[in-house]
Amino acid sequence: MGKVIKYAKDNIDTDVILPGQYLKLHDYEDIAKHAMEGIDPEFHSKVKKGDFIVAGKNFGCGSSREHAPIALSHCGISAVLAISFARIFYRNSVDGAFLLPIEIDEQTYQKISNGDDLEVDTKKNEIKNLTKNETYKMKPFSEIVSKIIAAGGLFRYKPD
Amino acid sequence: MAQTLFEKIWDSHKVIEINGRTLVYIDRHLVHEVTSPQAFDGLRINKRKVRRPDLTFATMDHNVPTSNRSLPIIDQISATQIQTLEKNCQEFGIKLFDLHSQYQGIVHVIGPELGITMPGTTIVCGDSHTSTHGAFGAFALGIGTSDVEHVLATQCLVLDKPKTFEVEVTGKRKNTHAITAKDIILSIIKKIGTGGGNGTVIEYRGDTIADLSMDERMTICNMSIEGGARAGLVAPDEKTFDYLKSRKYTPKNYDDLVENWRKNLKTDQGAKFDKSFTLDASNIAPQVSWGTNPAMTADVTGSVPDPAEFAGGDQSQENAAKNALEYMDLKPGTLITDIKIDRVFIGSCTNARLQDLIEAASIIKGNKVSPGVRAMVVPGSQQVKKAAEELGLDKLFKEANFEWRESGCSMCLGMNPDVLARGERCASTSNRNFEGRQGAGGRTHLVSPIMASAAAIAGHFVDVRELV
Numbered sequence: 001m002g003k004v005i006k007y008a009k010d011n012i013d014t015d016v017i018l019p020g021q022y023l024k025l026h027d028y029e030d031i032a033k034h035a036m037e038g039i040d041p042e043f044h045s046k047v048k049k050g051d052f053i054v055a056g057k058n059f060g061c062g063s064s065r066e067h068a069p070i071a072l073s074h075c076g077i078s079a080v081l082a083i084s085f086a087r088i089f090y091r092n093s094v095d096g097a098f099l100l101p102i103e104i105d106e107q108t109y110q111k112i113s114n115g116d117d118l119e120v121d122t123k124k125n126e127i128k129n130l131t132k133n134e135t136y137k138m139k140p141f142s143e144i145v146s147k148i149i150a151a152g153g154l155f156r157y158k159p160d
Numbered sequence: 161m162a163q164t165l166f167e168k169i170w171d172s173h174k175v176i177e178i179n180g181r182t183l184v185y186i187d188r189h190l191v192h193e194v195t196s197p198q199a200f201d202g203l204r205i206n207k208r209k210v211r212r213p214d215l216t217f218a219t220m221d222h223n224v225p226t227s228n229r230s231l232p233i234i235d236q237i238s239a240t241q242i243q244t245l246e247k248n249c250q251e252f253g254i255k256l257f258d259l260h261s262q263y264q265g266i267v268h269v270i271g272p273e274l275g276i277t278m279p280g281t282t283i284v285c286g287d288s289h290t291s292t293h294g295a296f297g298a299f300a301l302g303i304g305t306s307d308v309e310h311v312l313a314t315q316c317l318v319l320d321k322p323k324t325f326e327v328e329v330t331g332k333r334k335n336t337h338a339i340t341a342k343d344i345i346l347s348i349i350k351k352i353g354t355g356g357g358n359g360t361v362i363e364y365r366g367d368t369i370a371d372l373s374m375d376e377r378m379t380i381c382n383m384s385i386e387g388g389a390r391a392g393l394v395a396p397d398e399k400t401f402d403y404l405k406s407r408k409y410t411p412k413n414y415d416d417l418v419e420n421w422r423k424n425l426k427t428d429q430g431a432k433f434d435k436s437f438t439l440d441a442s443n444i445a446p447q448v449s450w451g452t453n454p455a456m457t458a459d460v461t462g463s464v465p466d467p468a469e470f471a472g473g474d475q476s477q478e479n480a481a482k483n484a485l486e487y488m489d490l491k492p493g494t495l496i497t498d499i500k501i502d503r504v505f506i507g508s509c510t511n512a513r514l515q516d517l518i519e520a521a522s523i524i525k526g527n528k529v530s531p532g533v534r535a536m537v538v539p540g541s542q543q544v545k546k547a548a549e550e551l552g553l554d555k556l557f558k559e560a561n562f563e564w565r566e567s568g569c570s571m572c573l574g575m576n577p578d579v580l581a582r583g584e585r586c587a588s589t590s591n592r593n594f595e596g597r598q599g600a601g602g603r604t605h606l607v608s609p610i611m612a613s614a615a616a617i618a619g620h621f622v623d624v625r626e627l628v
Contacts (some may be wrong), residue, residue: 008479009476009478009479009480009483010476010477010480011354011480013273013453013537013592013594013595015573015592015595015596015597016594016595016596019574019596019600020573020574020575020597021574021575021579021600023194023222023223023575024223024235024237024238024240024241024575025195025237026197026198026240026241026244038596038600039593039595055474056357058354058355058358058388059356061355061388062288062385062592062594063287063288063302063573064193064195064287064288064290064302064303064304065195066198066304066305066306067196067305076330084355084358085417086355086358086388087358087359087388087390088288088302088304090302090305091303091304091307091557092304092305092307095304095305095306095310096295096305096306097306114577118608142180143179143180144178144179144180144181153306154306154307154310154318155202155206155306155309155310159178159179160179
């Protein structure tokens, strides 16, 4: 279970998720201190382990920096729920099993509010909104993506 | 069966298909200091070697200062990242073009320049603008650090087969100096949107693309990622083959290769694309971005749009445009040519090649940078810098009070000393106008090199069609 931090915007890019000046940092915990600093300087102080980000279309567009999902994951974000994702961000999230990139539809995006408590069940492909007592569908992961996530990342995954 | 160029490259690099995904062989791997350190750490922890050090090339570009190279790097964190790449390349036997190499430069500028980029190949780099290399008819894509480690270890990458997207550009540009490749690609992104190319590889086609030089085609392919595409490419032709002849790493059997490429590296007649878009280049104007993503772009003759009009009923777009105008401190209706600027950046993997600098210098004509404007010219590589100096461009720029700097990514991405101060407004030839991209609170307007140079002199945007 975790709380929603909602950014009601499309095109949240990697430069606001982790601004360029922090790409020099090597340690993941140091990188995490600057997550979302480009649009929400308070993010690091308010996020708790297991929390969710909810956003609109094309989340994570821009650079190929894996530092973006790393920063979010290392400050506690367990999943990003967005209407769509930019390809490299999606892939980076799965490759390192940093966080779950979950695709939701427009209505679900509208229904979830900032501060809602959510539970995600990737087996049933369901999102439970405990605050509003509602259940939504998530787009199921493809077979290979589920397997990579279950294995704990690309390097732990062995093809059948 | 008739195939597209991309499908031919894909098929020839397929190693095996597993669970509907394909293991693809990678011909060239380019490495830089920012997205590689954790990948090398991973190799060390798991006691793995680099599978093909001979196909792997490294340089440092993202966080290098573009000031005097004989001075030490003051930022210790940057210095550490640069030294880490040196150590990693030494340990794993990878060719490195370091800060003092005559071949150092932005990774996407030096790849083609050194003949590392070749038609029909697969190329990866831990950088989203790897799509640049597609200008030579390669399938080139950006990857994250986990994938960098995977390619270092295996020389392969697991991929889903992308869809194909035909972007046809037709029509004669009325003024080839004023209407540049940058204006073409910004016009395309303005129409298809930042997600328009999602899941696809774009093939740029049509007579206008065929007319472009290699430097210009690189500008187009470079920004494919800004339209959401995985990669962008152009079928190779005689210009491509001439460009790559006699480069440092051009293969010895180049003429035989060219003969084969000439026959095979093109989309067959009757091949089907999953998606198509056509742009008529005969009536486009110089472009200036006004917002905080590259699709938020207007003609130089236009004005800052009203968010509601821009969005055409899409609430989310309207909010985005409102936020963008607030961040950019612009009011709807303001003429683009009335926007005053504080800084000018001519550089980046989009627009820092020789032709870009020649065009930017061409309109100086004895004028000087407007008082109060600070303008920087940052060649894409040491080789570009040298070639430009042989033409005397450095003198032209310096006499006009432009700064003439050392090669690197510079002010494109705000991670080296070249950054905008909060609130500063910049005419930039780079690729992203995201919030904070060029420094926290900095405001970016994307333009072509000639538009940036003209803005430096006037202190505001001008329609360069009136000057050339």
